[in-house]
Amino acid sequence: MQSDTALELTAVSKTYGTVKALDQVSLAIQSSQFVGLLGQNGAGKTTLFQLLTGLFNGDSGQIWVCGHDIRHHPIAALSSIGVVFQQPTLDLDLTVQGNLKFHCLLHGLSRSEAEQRISSELERFEMQAVRYLPVRSLSGGNQRKVELIRSLLHRPRLLLMDEATVGLDPESRKALVNHVIALCKERDLAVLWSTHIVEEIQQADRVVVLDRGKVLADSSPGELLAKEPLCGSSLSDAFLHLINLNKTVGVVHERAC
Ligand SMILES: Nc1ncnc2c1ncn2[C@@H]1O[C@H](COP(=O)(O)OP(=O)(O)OP(=O)(O)O)[C@@H](O)[C@H]1O
Ligand SMILES: [Mg+2]
Structure with a gap:
């Protein structure tokens, strides 16, 4: 692991009954990187955050925060994390x-x-x-x-934001995103920003597209849009295209079984 790697996941899976909430998810985030985690309702974003914050363990795979394995060294790992959960938690x-x-x-x-x-x-x-x-x-x-x-x-090194803009008007949403991007660069923070709103991650260093627990893409917005057949489409269209493709794959797989 590189010394400036704030978060690394390898093949993390989590199942609820027959639902695969996370399916072999691997990703890494370096210091100063703002990474957008883009996924529709039920994609697995909050489940991933629950694992990253040590609320429970996955069925398999490993998670390191700033070099600390969260399963075996949760206190060291959690002291490096700042988190804003999807549901407000202020008194x-x-x-x-x-x-x-x-x-x-x-x-x-x-x-x-x-x-x-x-x-x-x-x-x-x-x-x-x-x-x-x-x-x-x-x-x-x-x-x-x-x-x-x-x-x-x-003073965390890794900031986790799970749909932090829920309920905000477009202007406040934009302001919050801009605040976090500025902080990320100023303080060498690694940020994982989960959302289903594509506009929020237009400026991200990388976009990880999650759908039904699977990572469908992990690249910069520019690289994603340079790939066939996404060439020339908007980020929003590219996101929908990937998700629709994954639905088709799912149907073919079910038929084959
Ligand atoms: N505690 C739980 N028990 C059973 N199933 C669960 C539980 N938590 C999540 N799931 C299921 O796991 C899948 C992923 O859910 P998750 O909440 O992680 O998605 P999400 O991407 O955060 O969605 P949203 O955008 O709606 O917040 C869904 O199919 C959900 O129904
Ligand atoms: Mg959620």
């Missing part, structure tokens, strides 16, 4: 400060370090004005930003 009755401080203390920061990091991250996102407000009183977009800020406080 709405606590203030922004309360939510952020609790996270810092959980990660072993002293009170003074916590105060300093909270101040600087809020400043970075121009959110100082909401510091002592209850989270409940913030707009959906600002609540998502607080989740992003929280995920950065312990």
Whole structure:
């Protein structure tokens, strides 16, 4: 594994009953790379995030975060990860400060370090004005930003964002994507950004297309669009083409069986 590899997965599979949520998924992300994980509903994105965050183990395969095998060294692996889950996880009755401080203390920061990091991250996102407000009183977009800020406080090397823009208007969505792309380059962060909205990953270094648990493509948007028969199509059309092709393969396979 290269020393700047923040995440590496080899042949990871996870099955629920007869559903193959993840089927031999392999991928790697280096520092400073923004990788879009593109997949429709049920593609397996959240299942992958649950495995990456150590919530449960896959049936097979291996996952390393910054060189730590998550199955055998979960504490070391998890300390390098910042995560924004698909479902909001802030305490709405606590203030922004309360939510952020609790996270810092959980990660072993002293009170003074916590105060300093909270101040600087809020400043970075121009959110100082909401510091002592209850989270409940913030707009959906600002609540998502607080989740992003929280995920950065312990200085992770790998940032996992699972459909972090759900419920945001197009302008807030774009702003959040741009914030994360800027952070990725400034702090050498590796980012895995899951979405089913193609516009969000237009600027990604790489796009991983996931469908019914399988990786159908893993390349830069430019390389993906240079391949036959995707030549000349938009990223959105290319995505739909790959997914439709996979459906056809599935039908042929079922018939053959
Ligand atoms: N706990 C579970 N028990 C049974 N099946 C599950 C469970 N979690 C996920 N699945 C199934 O695994 C597949 C992948 O689901 P997953 O939630 O990972 O997809 P997703 O790409 O995150 O979808 P979405 O875009 O809707 O969030 C789906 O077929 C889903 O029904
Ligand atoms: Mg999901």
